[in-house]
Amino acid sequence: MDVSIVIPLLNEEESLPELVSWITKVMTENQLSYEIILVDDGSTDLSWQVIKKLQREDEHVKGIKFQRNYGKSAALNEGFRSAQGDVVITMDADLQDSPDEIPEMRSMILKDGYDLVSGWKKKRYDNTLTKNVPSKFFNAATRSVSGISLHDFNCGLKAYRKKVVKSIEVYGEMHRYIPVLAKWAGFPRITEKVVEHRPRKYGVTKFGISRFVNGFLDLASITFVGKYGKRPMHFFGLWGTLCFFLGFASSVYLVVAKFLNPAISLTNRPAFFIALTLMVIGTQLFLAGFLGELISRSSANRNQYLVEEKLGL
Template sequence: MNHIDLSIIIPLLNEADSLPELQEWIDRVMKSRSLSYEVIYIDDGSTDSSWEIISSLSRKRDTTNSPNPIKGIKFQANYGKSQALHAGFNQADGNVVITMDADLQDSPDEIPELYAMIAEQNYDLVSGWKKKRYDSVISKNLPSKLFNWAARKTSGVQLNDFNCGLKAYNSQVIKNIDVHGEMHRYIPVLAKNAGFTKITQKEVIHQARKYGTTKFGYERFINGFLDLITIAFISKYGKRPMHLFGSLGVIMFLIGFTTAGYVGGSKLYRMYNDIPYRLVTDNPWFYIALTTMILGTLFFIAGFLGELILRNGNQKDRYNISERI
């Protein structure tokens, strides 16, 4: 395997118009750098001619015997950006890995400085920050600001733009994290949880979309906040679910057991002292205690099952690849 300094991973969906211009731009930027690089396109189920263009670019590169290959992965269907990045990370051979979008809103001119921050300044991860955006203020900017604020408060990772697709990584980072679902927004959090703490951000240029339309709607913010809850749980209890569910279960069972003991003891006291009393089943606290003990037992079982799944679960790719080049 030839040594490669830099892998550029580009997930895409229906970006046929942008691809030739993007590749030309990348090559122009990299021409002035004495670096070996590869470009990996992941076609996430495009219905336009994106895959044909990727194949054409790859064949053209092969005929010139260039040391900087263009690779492609075509998904059988649209599985999402996280799955596309997962496949790209598995394919990447570079010491430094850069991810960017294919819509020309991420500028390849940022690549040399991002590479230097990883290779020379020894950061684990550098996230782009699109401080000045060309998106709609109401539909994207304001929800994005709220989302990023919540992500910072929840994760402790101080980034201003978790959603920015332009990021740079030490290769060790991408080989030691599992990106799935919609977790591409939280790759910096996943990296931090994996022990890669040298994380920073760089202000990058954001350009107006030149071709096509955005592939993300309002649902991405809803999904993003749900994923934020998931990542917060996984960050703290993902490797020890019994610590959360077991603790809740024990606490609830003890509360229920103590309440039931009080109800039963109160009845025995009244019986012994000939004080009028009612049946235990007529006391609402009996049912509260019983329900609490059952819930406590279920929480404990959930924690136990979580531990078993964690130790015996098999990892499987969550996408099907139809072609590679």
């Protein structure tokens, strides 16, 4: 199969028939074999009934329905599990992403050799202050931390090599950081493409300002797990040792100063308590690293690594 199109949705009953018709038109014109995977993330309107009707009319349409709302990351993860196409496309269901972009994005994966192509909505129709300013700050922070030069990490329109989506797990609010997940998984060939952003035709946006707070917390999580998930002692042990050594050295200095000048009172010096606090924090960090190592070594996937190729085996 050439293309799998994964579309997470929540209460988009009005836009689904038009979106599926548009995708079908593009796929037919480009003579591509395809599947459309619609993931209903606990809609409370008639979205699922619309999906069932579309599936009866077109065998290319497939549906997944959650019992309740789990979030966009969960919907994408389930869609990725089911996808069979050589190239996997993700897009939103609100008609703000154009299916006309699919053939060129697919070509960038197969012909240009990229692992992931992310859309960049350079000209937006929802350029409000509450969305635009936090989004720019969020993207700048993510670029700085991840080292991936993308302008719009949160764009729903992306293209992936099949192996990429089968090698990552998306949860929480991690859908914003799929390029980061892909890079940590060993797929560094990531680029972006300027895509058309269309005005919302039906309904209202499902995302609020809280997504940015959750997004930064997830960025911290994914950065730590990506670097130290299999070696937590390298992080906690390093900082624990530094804190303990600094506190211990300060304590030794203060005790020596006390012996040289008995008139000095240790308990009246803030530096003494700071030194003790550093030693306690250092010990706790070291123990956290030790416990992390025990948990990591007991994990079922402790020796699970992505192997790109084998020869003679």
